[in-house]
Amino acid sequence: MAHNELILTDVTKRFGGLTAVDALSFKVSAGQIYGIIGPNGAGKTTVFNCITGIYKSEQGSVKWRGEEIRGLTPYQIVDRGIVRTFQTIRLFSQMSVAENVMSGRHIKSKQKLWHGIVHSPWSKRDELANWHKVEEQLDFFNLSEFAAIPTGSLPYGIQRRVEMARAMAVDPTLLILDEPAAGLNDKETMELLQTIFKIRDKGVTVLLIEHDMDMVMEVTDYLTVINFGKKIAEGTPEAIQKDPAVIEAYLGSEDDDDE
Numbered sequence: 001m002a003h004n005e006l007i008l009t010d011v012t013k014r015f016g017g018l019t020a021v022d023a024l025s026f027k028v029s030a031g032q033i034y035g036i037i038g039p040n041g042a043g044k045t046t047v048f049n050c051i052t053g054i055y056k057s058e059q060g061s062v063k064w065r066g067e068e069i070r071g072l073t074p075y076q077i078v079d080r081g082i083v084r085t086f087q088t089i090r091l092f093s094q095m096s097v098a099e100n101v102m103s104g105r106h107i108k109s110k111q112k113l114w115h116g117i118v119h120s121p122w123s124k125r126d127e128l129a130n131w132h133k134v135e136e137q138l139d140f141f142n143l144s145e146f147a148a149i150p151t152g153s154l155p156y157g158i159q160r161r162v163e164m165a166r167a168m169a170v171d172p173t174l175l176i177l178d179e180p181a182a183g184l185n186d187k188e189t190m191e192l193l194q195t196i197f198k199i200r201d202k203g204v205t206v207l208l209i210e211h212d213m214d215m216v217m218e219v220t221d222y223l224t225v226i227n228f229g230k231k232i233a234e235g236t237p238e239a240i241q242k243d244p245a246v247i248e249a250y251l252g253s254e255d256d257d258d259e
């Protein structure tokens with residue numbers, strides 16, 4: 001039976017007088033593709049920032065596999081296998097695609113940095129293993145042909161794949177994606193869907209925020225809908241599509257937010 005890997009309970013994050021996330025609770029099971037949706041400004045990215053250690057919520061609990069991770073640093077959270085991508089691309093644009101993916105491996109082996117400094121045999125072995133991982137990810141994301149090209153010179157859709165490849169190179173248990181379909185065309189979005197299914201088939205749990213409703217409905221097993229930082233509904237995509245509160249808060253305003 002699937003167990004709950006990630007459990008948020010009453011997570012609250014304020015910015016001055018604004019409550020961006022308001023007593024939010026949800027549970028993600030191992031192997032799920034879980035979606036968080038809501039209008040712009042609903043607090044989706046802030047929730048992700050609370051899970052990944054960028055922010056510490058003022059209240060509530062974030063439990064990962066039974067351990068309280070609220071208050072840990074981003075590195076400590078990556079160390080536990082929780083890895084994310086960002087809503088806007090954050091890559092080293094001058095560096096090649098392969099080097100960018102490699103930077104994910106270096107995050108992972110940061111604690112072994114002293115091996116590199118003293119040039120122990122372990123560092124060479126690690127480096128070789130790292131390159132194998134990079135090759136594997138380039139292959140998985142159909143990026144091999146771009147391996148040596150500076151990332152900044154590639155089309156946007158390809159850069160987004162590089163970001164996901166870098167995240168996957170860290171060997172996540174939970175992959176967190178912030179609007180992965182933003183800026184992609186229909187064909188790229190379809191490919192992204194297939195990629196997310198393939199990632200789940202590798203045994204990785206996926207938590208994603210998405211603005212593109214059609215995409216969310218096709219890819220997720222279960223959803224939480226938030227508005228003004230609060231949960232307004234949760235359920236399967238089929239149930240969510242029929243939920244009057246969701247239709248009012250989100251679907252009703254669809255025309256306004258496809259910028």
Ligand SMILES: Nc1ncnc2c1ncn2[C@@H]1O[C@H](COP(=O)(O)OP(=O)(O)O)[C@@H](O)[C@H]1O
Pocket residue numbers: 015018020038039040041042043044045046047
């Ligand atoms: N660092 C910050 N400082 C102040 N306000 C912020 C900060 N980050 C987000 N907010 C505010 O919190 C609310 C939720 O933002 P965000 O989580 O980015 O929403 P979403 O990702 O759902 O579009 C918004 O009103 C936003 O302006």
Ligand SMILES: [Mg+2]
Pocket residue numbers: 044045046087
């Ligand atoms: Mg956001």
